[in-house]
Amino acid sequence: MLEIDNLVAGYGGVPVLREINAKIAAGEIVGLLGANNAGKTTLINSLSGMVKPISGRILFLGEDISKLTPQARVELGIVQVPEGRLVFPEMSIRENLLLGGINAHARKHRPQQMEKVIGLFPRLGERLTQSAGSLSGGEQQMLAIGRGLMAEAKLLMLDEPSLGLSPLFVQYIFEIIDKLHADGLTILLVEQNLNLTLRHARRCYVLERGQVAAEGDAETVKNDPRTRSAYLGL
């Protein structure tokens, strides 16, 4: 579904990512691991089109998308649930969800899509008129994921969904992620939490200083000494 081909990207012409190669097959759940500053967020922002590539290509469903705007990519179904959730605090849950489906492709199906999201997160459905800023961190994460689903995502990219949540909520959010995966959604899971990710993702990439340090199925990555060194900076 997604193929990253020798991608070099960064800010102001200074590369953060150096020659990244990676693949995600349809229906797969892939983990993207790495310590702080390894380039995880830069990578998914490159996939979202928020960071412009310096060289290399990104293919989605066989098409080169590396020059497309963020809007065009959302319309194709490449949807990011950003780190820190970034819900619109002064808007209601309902308005946040409507904005999730504002792209030209998803706009027509918003009522049906909203029913699905509420079915997945009944807690959101109970308080549609409540402002997003008044929700707890865990509820905001539900809303952020729901908002991402409203866009009719084909590839859902979750940036640090466990960040700052209580263990109970982390467990709940990851059950939801498993459920979405079981329903056939392709997921890229960006996480700092190594063990959690290895339990849920089939395959993982480990980033270190902007390069892929280790890759493979969860077991391989777990036992790869480079994974440890990427995390401990040894």
Added chain:
Amino acid sequence: MSELYQALAQGLLIGATYGLLALGMGLVYGVSGVVNFSHGDFISLGMFMCLALYSAFAMDPYVSIIITVPLMTAIGALVYIFLIRPMVGHQFLMVVQLTLGLSLVLQNGILMVFGGEPARTPSFVESKLIILGDTVLRLPHIIAFVVSFALAIGLYIMLRATDFGRSIRAVHQNAHAAALMGINVGRVQVLTFALGIGILALAAALLLPGTPIQPNMGLRYTVITLLVVVLGGMTNFVGIMLGGLIIGIAEAFGTIYLDGPIGLLLPYIIFVAIMLFRPKGLTWSSAR
């Protein structure tokens, strides 16, 4: 007593239009972080366009808006795309400098074309008066009040209940997240600025009947708009309309009750007094 009613009524009527002027500025500030110091000069531009259309075709200002609103909206879009956008995201002061420069260009451009003599643009409603008891109201003021409030309510509904309105609020609350939703943030910023200038074209026609106009009056409108926006808390819709009414009433009281310079200063004195006690604007509550 009748003087009091007179001042209150006149202030409220004009204040609604001040509120409308400030809503345009507040929207632009909300989505782009730009404070447009040429705001008032765009009002003069709108007024002088009406004057030109009157001189050429004897067009009433209320009819001229068919031409001035689309024209000014287009000018707003072009100004944003070619002048302001390249500056946004750099130094805040650079944008201030730019809009101040634009203000001088507009002022002197108008001066070159129309000359410095005060001019008037007649309208068929100009001298119509409405008398309620002891209070004498000018029809243009009533029209300005009604249209301004109707537009403000229309804007409010647009912001709450349409996708474009929600996009504006989303960009205001978190531009990065808005882009991730597939909102074209640059487009929203251009359209909001264009909308803000288009509103000024309407406001210009509302303020024009009976008012002598001069090329250098823009700054006064800019300052009034700034007062109102700051009173309203920059982006608070209700606060801005309230701020407009307060400044309008202060101005009317100043001219009716006080002589000369002190009277003209009254809105500014009241502004400073309010800011001393509510530094974050009228609708700011300490509980939050």
